[in-house]
Amino acid sequence: MHELSLLENVRTILENHAKEQNFLCVEEITLAIGALSCVETEALAFAFDAVMKNSLAEHAQLHFKIIEAQGRCLGCGQLTVMEMLYDACQHCGHPRVDVVTGLEMKITELKVS
Numbered sequence: 001m002h003e004l005s006l007l008e009n010v011r012t013i014l015e016n017h018a019k020e021q022n023f024l025c026v027e028e029i030t031l032a033i034g035a036l037s038c039v040e041t042e043a044l045a046f047a048f049d050a051v052m053k054n055s056l057a058e059h060a061q062l063h064f065k066i067i068e069a070q071g072r073c074l075g076c077g078q079l080t081v082m083e084m085l086y087d088a089c090q091h092c093g094h095p096r097v098d099v100v101t102g103l104e105m106k107i108t109e110l111k112v113s
């Protein structure tokens, strides 16, 4: 499952942060998820408890924030909102749009102690 390896990365990032910044426990974590990233929040929430077990984030509350996907049109050069990976430009209808945001998953907020 794709979500498991994503969360294992998150756990490694948290462990590294904890060493650098001297915290022992993650109380809350917000994951920002790109609208085109194909990550299912339900699957993530389900996998989260298993992956974080016995780690510093074992009891962390998990929140999600969906990031709207945007791309840069190769026709008119404007930014356009994308609902799907192969959406055409909303301004000029050009079929080729480079994704700028919306594929990523990252930690945006942490509450630690």
Ligand SMILES: [Zn+2]
Binding pocket: 073, 074, 075, 076, 077, 078, 089, 090, 091, 092, 093, 094
């Ligand atoms: Zn365009």
